[in-house]
Amino acid sequence: MTNSTDTPARLADAPRLQARNSAAFWAxxxxxxxxxxxxxxxxxAVAGDERAGLRVLIQEPDLTADELAEMAGLAREAAEPVDMEDPFSATELGHLGMGSWQMPIMLRPPGGVEPAAVPVQRVRSESDLHGAERAVIxxxxxxxxxxxxxxxxFPAALLDEPGVELFVARVDGEVACACVTVAANGFGSHYWVGTTEAARSRGIGRAVMLGSLAPLAQIPVTLTASKLGVPLYEKLGFASAAPSTWWSSSRA
Incomplete structure (x- = not known):
């Protein structure tokens, strides 16, 4: 299986693939x-209200002076929080008064996926959508x-966006884990893979990853992982490609 440029996806491609997919998701x-x-x-950039804040997804490693100036202006004018994601780790943004940290971008090539050990469902109802929200929050x-x-x-309108899917798994009838996937331009990505505290260490996160990977098995898939998530993702066939730098006003 190939990516949108009809060449096999490589680890070196992962930052650009993640940048493009993150832009599709946040748009x-x-x-x-x-x-x-x-x-x-x-x-x-997505300019939200005082609770959502400003989200900026850097798409190229060589931002121009005008682009940097516009980003700075957006950050100054935005309702906090301000979050900026640089999959290339090439742009210094400390002058905007934000703190930074890094997480690895990971890539999974096309390949089979084992069945999930517990039922995983696509979100179709409002109640499941609200359950996914609460679990992620x-x-x-x-x-x-x-x-x-x-x-x-997660507004109901998100379910109507092309390529966007939400998945959930339950414990004792309540949504205990959720994630979002986005398929665009011949590859996929995962977002907001989250398990409630009471349901952790019970295999629910692994199940949701397997259930959500199954529809994407024939295309390359990227994600940006927390340090705690890396071992699980490696077992699912992902490999670390490059560090992504995240900047946030909440880390200032």
Missing amino acids: ATGRSRGHEVIRRRGFL ESFGLHRFEPYRPGEM
């Missing part, structure tokens, strides 16, 4: 939330979305 998220989506050669500590407002993080 879809922005549209579904009714937020402004700003597209430039070197970056895509809890597992990632997204206090910006508290107090909880149903449909704020």
